[in-house]
Amino acid sequence: xxxxxxxxxxxxxxxxxxxxxxxxxxxxxxxxxxxxxxxxxxxxxxxxxxxxxxxxxxxxxxxxxxxxxxxxxxxxxxxxxxxxxxxxxxxxxxxxxxxxxxxxxxxxxxxxxxxxxxxxxxxxxxxxxxxxxxxxxxxxxxxxxxxxxxxxxxxxxxxxxxxxxxxxxxxxxxxxxxxxxxxxxxxxxxxxxxxxxxxxxxxxxxxxxxxxxxxxxxxxxx
Amino acid sequence: xxxxxxxxxxxxxxxxxxxxxxxxxxxxxxxxxxxxxxxxxxxxxxxxxxxxxxxxxxxxxxxxxxxxxxxxxxxxxxxxxxxxxxxxxxxxxxxxxxxxxxxxxxxxxxxxxxxxxxxxxxxxxxxxxxxxxxxxxxxxxxxxxxxxxxxxxxxxxxxxxxxxxxxxxxxxxxxxxxxxxxxxxxxxxxxxxxxxxxxxxxxxxxxxxxxxxxxxxxxxxxxxxxxxxxxxxxxxxxxxxxxxxxxxxxxxxxxxxxxxx
Numbered sequence: 001x002x003x004x005x006x007x008x009x010x011x012x013x014x015x016x017x018x019x020x021x022x023x024x025x026x027x028x029x030x031x032x033x034x035x036x037x038x039x040x041x042x043x044x045x046x047x048x049x050x051x052x053x054x055x056x057x058x059x060x061x062x063x064x065x066x067x068x069x070x071x072x073x074x075x076x077x078x079x080x081x082x083x084x085x086x087x088x089x090x091x092x093x094x095x096x097x098x099x100x101x102x103x104x105x106x107x108x109x110x111x112x113x114x115x116x117x118x119x120x121x122x123x124x125x126x127x128x129x130x131x132x133x134x135x136x137x138x139x140x141x142x143x144x145x146x147x148x149x150x151x152x153x154x155x156x157x158x159x160x161x162x163x164x165x166x167x168x169x170x171x172x173x174x175x176x177x178x179x180x181x182x183x184x185x186x187x188x189x190x191x192x193x194x195x196x197x198x199x200x201x202x203x204x205x206x207x208x209x210x211x212x213x214x215x216x217x218x219x220x221x222x
Numbered sequence: 223x224x225x226x227x228x229x230x231x232x233x234x235x236x237x238x239x240x241x242x243x244x245x246x247x248x249x250x251x252x253x254x255x256x257x258x259x260x261x262x263x264x265x266x267x268x269x270x271x272x273x274x275x276x277x278x279x280x281x282x283x284x285x286x287x288x289x290x291x292x293x294x295x296x297x298x299x300x301x302x303x304x305x306x307x308x309x310x311x312x313x314x315x316x317x318x319x320x321x322x323x324x325x326x327x328x329x330x331x332x333x334x335x336x337x338x339x340x341x342x343x344x345x346x347x348x349x350x351x352x353x354x355x356x357x358x359x360x361x362x363x364x365x366x367x368x369x370x371x372x373x374x375x376x377x378x379x380x381x382x383x384x385x386x387x388x389x390x391x392x393x394x395x396x397x398x399x400x401x402x403x404x405x406x407x408x409x410x411x412x413x414x415x416x417x418x419x420x421x422x423x424x425x426x427x428x429x430x431x432x433x434x435x436x437x438x439x440x441x442x443x444x445x446x447x448x449x450x451x452x453x454x455x456x457x458x459x460x461x462x463x464x465x466x467x468x469x470x471x472x473x474x475x476x477x478x479x480x481x482x483x
Contacts, residue, residue, distance in 0.1 A: 076320035
């Protein structure tokens, strides 16, 4: 369950507070995949980070039950001076794995991310695609109730993207995701509900096409 | 995913960060841990040589100078390494705070603990060296008291590290000042000379410095008959508690801001 209680988020600017969200009260539907759509700067990433617990609202509360992944596709999640393996080990440890579980996961991550020898090199030597592959591989090695994904298209090349989508499909039934995307086809195919961020407000559409229509006619034309 | 209670999560995070700190600090070299100990040992060695050139008699109260100086400077190092180490402890782990169970607080505590551990190992080494090389009874005569002094020094330093870590992120310019303060403190904390060897007129002022009390009290616990009267561990404790409290409060007040920069 993800619930927003009177959530406000603003950034201080010299001209006063710039609100990203103001007094949001919202409860995200469970057991379905949610697409998130909004203009640049409408707070999509901020919302994901707040749900992930790595950013905080200035007022109000976000209540979460169940396990939620870290936001995929955003900055952070790796430490450049550590190798891919060490990063993976770190994530495995903070989730309380024992040695056998860790080895299992490391093997999965190495296979999935296709990093090969790079797995033992510092992450700062990675290209952005390789870094995304590592992070995506790590997150797929765990079974979260909800995955937070910011632009899955950012994950490597087309082939790897297909693989990622397949991995997410394989988790259907026990894992869902909240995905930020601008790709209309993705939203129609992958998501059950559509969340539209518009001027600090959130609107939920259970009919994706209806939501897209609204987005085209109301949000974009301003 | 199985349910874990808060303590299980906290323990897992501490362990993961501890191993991460170990690896980045020592993993690059063979015998990395040995190298971490080398730095304070060389420090003690170099200053011992310098000092014996400057003074005819190097010892106080029959304690060989390297041991007298070593114990004192290590007490100071607990403070210095933890406080200056705090400055970068958040920025060095910024990428890892994307995981919701990992908080800057964890990184600060783990780093401080690691610094303490290194210094304790050097202390053990010094004890062995004293017995072997100087044929001096270096095993602390009041080990429990030493433990107490170390714990209070740790609490004092951790409280400050909580502040310097926030300062390091939010006011990097001011963080430079922290390093600058360390130099004069080094000379004002009774590391080279015992309090008794310093001019009596200045005692009133020198005794304000809580570190002087820590340094002298640690020696008093280490060497029997060391005259450390005038200093008081309780005084250091009276500093440590409010500093630790304000450190926690300062951190808590800024805990969201340090991540949002």
